[in-house]
Amino acid sequence: xxxxxxxxxxxxxxxxxxxxxxxxxxxxxxAALFEAQxxxxxxxxxxxxxxxxHGGVDAVHVSPELLAALLRARGYVExxxxxxxxxxxxxxxxxxxxxxxxxxxxxxxxxxGSSLAAHFADVQIDAxxxxxxxxxxxxxDFGGMIKGYTCDRAAALLxxxxxxxxxxxxxxxxxxxxxxxxxxxxxxxxxxxRVLVSLRVxxxxxxxxxxxxxxxxxxxxxxxxxxxxxTQRPARSDVAQVTVFAESAExxxxxxxxxxxxxxxxxxxxxxRTRSSGVLVRSGGRFEVVGDLEVIGA
Amino acid sequence: MAPKRSPLEARLWLTAALAGGYVLAWLALxxxxxxxxxxxxxEPSVGAPPPQVVWLTELPPAExxxxxxxxxxxxxxxxxxxxxxxxxxxxxxxxPVPSQHRARVRTRSS
Numbered sequence: 399x400x401x402x403x404x405x406x407x408x409x410x411x412x413x414x415x416x417x418x419x420x421x422x423x424x425x426x427x428x429a430a431l432f433e434a435q436x437x438x439x440x441x442x443x444x445x446x447x448x449x450x451x452h453g454g455v456d457a458v459h460v461s462p463e464l465l466a467a468l469l470r471a472r473g474y475v476e477x478x479x480x481x482x483x484x485x486x487x488x489x490x491x492x493x494x495x496x497x498x499x500x501x502x503x504x505x506x507x508x509x510x511g512s513s514l515a516a517h518f519a520d521v522q523i524d525a526x527x528x529x530x531x532x533x534x535x536x537x538x539d540f541g542g543m544i545k546g547y548t549c550d551r552a553a554a555l556l557x558x559x560x561x562x563x564x565x566x567x568x569x570x571x572x573x574x575x576x577x578x579x580x581x582x583x584x585x586x587x588x589x590x591x592r593v594l595v596s597l598r599v600x601x602x603x604x605x606x607x608x609x610x611x612x613x614x615x616x617x618x619x620x621x622x623x624x625x626x627x628x629t630q631r632p633a634r635s636d637v638a639q640v641t642v643f644a645e646s647a648e649x650x651x652x653x654x655x656x657x658x659x660x661x662x663x664x665x666x667x668x669x670x671r672t673r674s675s676g677v678l679v680r681s682g683g684r685f686e687v688v689g690d691l692e693v694i695g696a
Numbered sequence: 697m698a699p700k701r702s703p704l705e706a707r708l709w710l711t712a713a714l715a716g717g718y719v720l721a722w723l724a725l726x727x728x729x730x731x732x733x734x735x736x737x738x739e740p741s742v743g744a745p746p747p748q749v750v751w752l753t754e755l756p757p758a759e760x761x762x763x764x765x766x767x768x769x770x771x772x773x774x775x776x777x778x779x780x781x782x783x784x785x786x787x788x789x790x791x792p793v794p795s796q797h798r799a800r801v802r803t804r805s806s
Contacts, residue, residue, distance in 0.1 A: 407806045565806030585804040593802075608805035641803045 400425035404432035405440075405545050406498055407565030413556050414575035428552040428562060435548045438463060441487055441539055442498050448538060457524065457531035467540060467547070468523050468530055470648070474543070475518045477672070478656040483627035485521065487537030488513040493632060494616045495623055502614070509617030515630055541623070542567060542655065546605055546647035553603075553647075567605045567647050574600070579692065584677050584685075587639040594685055595677055596695040599643065605650035607658040608639035608679075626659050635661035638683075642669060642676040643691065650674065 399412035400422055409432060411425040438461070440446045447464050460468070474482045490496075492513035494504045514535035521538075522531040532538070549569045552562045559572030561580060570580040579598030586592040587610045609622035609632070626633040640657040644650040653674050657665040666688055669676050675689025687693060701709070 561801060563801050566802065566804040567806070568801045568803075570801065581800045583800065583802045585802060587805075590804070599801075604801065604803055606803040606805050611805050639805065 402429045402432075404429065405436050405548070405564065407545075409565070410563040411552070411556070411560075412563075413560040415557060415559055424556055424560075427555055431552055431555070432548055432564075435544060435551075439467070439540055439544045441537070448540075451530060452532060452537060453534065454532065457522065457527075457529040459528050460530050462528070465523070465525065465528055465530070467544065468521070469525060470547075471518060471540065471543065472521075472523065474649075474652045478652065478668070480517065480519070480627060481656045481659050481668075482543075482652045483518045484538045484540050484543065485516040485518040485536045486625040486627050486630065487539035488516050488535060489625045489627075489630040490539055490623065491537060492630075493621045493625075494614060495612075495621075499612050499614075499623070504614035504616075504621075506616055507618075509619075510621070510631075513630060517627065542605065542607070542651040543648055546603070546649075546651035549647040550603065567603075567651060569603045569647050570599055571601060574598075581694075584641050584679075585639075586683075587679055588683060594679065594696070595687070595693060597677075598692040598694050602643045603645065603647035603650050604641060604643050605647055605654045606639060606641040607651075607654040609633070609658075610639070624655060624658055633659040633661075635659060635665075636681050637661045637665050637678060638681045639679040640665065640676060641679075642674050643689070644672070644674045 399410055399414075401408055401410045402425070403409070409428070411421070411428045413421045413424055416424070436446075437443065438447045441448055443449060447461060451458055451460060451464070471484050475484075492511040494506055494510070497503065516533070516535040516537065518536075518538075520533050521536060524530070545564050546567050549562045549564050549567055553560065553569035553571055556562065556571060559570075559574055559580075561568055561570040566585075568582075570582075574580040579600045582597045582599050582604060583593040584595045584597070585606075586594040587608045590610075607624060609624050612623040614621055622632045624633045625631065635658055637658050640654040642650040642654040642657070644653060649672070653668060653672050654676070657668045657676075657678065660668060665678055666686070669678075669688045675687075675691050677685055677687055677691075679685040
């Protein structure tokens, strides 16, 4: 197994069926893919394609990759009735998330700034011409969606069995090194040292949303990165963490974020409606397993 | 015989001469006086039709143009760049992970 840093997290690549030299070559290819994706989609790089799209008066031509991401995002916005919305970049920046996250790096004495309400539905995409137009208020933040998508693409480069794990967003191919499934440990959001539940998984992708790690202080109050597009503020939810298993890491990311923002009974509903399985952890620590998952320890 | 200048008059002449020199130097060196360099901030391409781009390998074999490459060159397949070269060029580094962490995924928000 090899690891490298990308997209603000540690990425691990494992292909236990091949020799170490070949595994390293595969890891290098995956790292190059992550770097290329970050260069295109990061909102923290002034020369990323995403940054160049912002602030234009007229529609601009975009790369096929960005166009495809925008079209997929539009599908996810419709799937989640707007709860997943990449247009919350402005709200994130207004709440202090205007640079790469590091513990303490976003803390500030001043309170949240103001941001105009922005919705992805206002983004005009012309797929035939390959152009996009963003209203001035819209700042896109694809966030975990692109990280999940990059895991999906990386996994397609790897043999079976293998996995790509980008800070907990992972794609697992095959049935693990011994044929009895990949071991997945769901972290306890109240104690990162503790495993809440262990599962065996085959040929699935996983992603987790929780406000416990990307958290900072703004004006004496706690803020986090999961913005509720209905309020343009950090979500208030009775769900502390959502881990979702789906066909792709991208879909798992979208469903996990949506379930966390919605909370309540709707959190479970969105997993069932998207035919996903997962583990919902409520604020009090109680957790529930949704769907068909092989639990091997709790 | 020229009339003798008072010290005050001499200082005024000196100040005027320095001010004149400053103005001339400012006119000569100010950015506005520089000739156009021809380099301007690129405007996003607006309204123009999108460029027609296609990978050679995506064309049907019969429609592929004949491309003569210099010795040692190869056609890009449109897939990922060669892993080793891209990796080295970008300064990325893969680090082996101890075996006890193998084959296990720890879910968390990140």
